[in-house]
Amino acid sequence: MVWSSSGPTYNVAAMTSLGPQKSPRVVVFGNEKGGTGKSTLAMHLAVALLNRGLKVATIDLDARQGTISRYVGNRRLYAERTGQPVPMPEHIALDMSPHQIIEADLENALRHVAHCSAVIIDTPGHDSALSQVGHTYADVLVTPINDSLIDLDVLAHVDPIKQTIHRPSHYSERVWKAKQARAKRDGGSMDWVVVRNRLGQLDARNKKLMARLVGELSKRIGFRVAEGIHERVIYRELFLDGLTAEDLAMLADRREVAMSHVAARQEIRNLMRALGLPDQLETGFISSAHGG
């Protein structure tokens, strides 16, 4: 039920159970709305952690689309092609098949990367059994939303007359269930962070309304709010080489480094800080931002 596009290849069926080990920080990227930047953020944060000297695993629970698997695969090919010292995550892609024991498979996969400091899990932009189970393992759940009422609708219904939060909607309810499942399993808690992502130059009125509604909802259902990354070409143009703007600054790559690359690196760094991830070389995790 498992394939891996790059890095060490694991087959969950062949994995034997390993004993308990020190747990890595598990960061899950989830939102039932598609295209909000989950996979892009997941890969950029995984690379940022690798570049800070941490051992990182990436797990793709959206293996059918396979964005992060392809990104990691492209990165490996770039390293082979150029001989550059590109740090790689240990990558596992889990796919759905009928009659599988999802929870045991994911748990087994997590045990195999238990020596890592961080596990980055990417999930699909729709509901699936695999994604639901993935959510229950989050120490940090990152939900990127674009600054749009359509994206907010997945989290909460907004009263069209009063323009206030009417009630939480399906994804918020799913996160609530995931939190309960997590607490029941190991007593742990989840730091849920909604990230206003792919920020652009949209009109100030929309931004203000979104800020107010997201703020209102955060108090009501208990998540933190963080600013994500801006809409920039640099976040998409390096996919075929599996790189990020930060890699370009660290590798002997002849591409020109533009101001937008510098801004992108800073945005990722700010986001790492907001998520409680180490933003400097070989520093530990920042515990204050972690709810558990």
Ligand SMILES: Nc1ncnc2c1ncn2[C@@H]1O[C@H](COP(=O)(O)OP(=O)(O)OP(=O)(O)O)[C@@H](O)[C@H]1O
């Ligand atoms: N900050 C950004 N600037 C420019 N383009 C972006 C940015 N973030 C994401 N994109 C682009 O938007 C598209 C969707 O991004 P991505 O695949 O990361 O979203 P997703 O939430 O993982 O989608 P899905 O729900 O389908 O898995 C891609 O083409 C990606 O390159």
Ligand SMILES: [Mg+2]
């Ligand atoms: Mg994706």
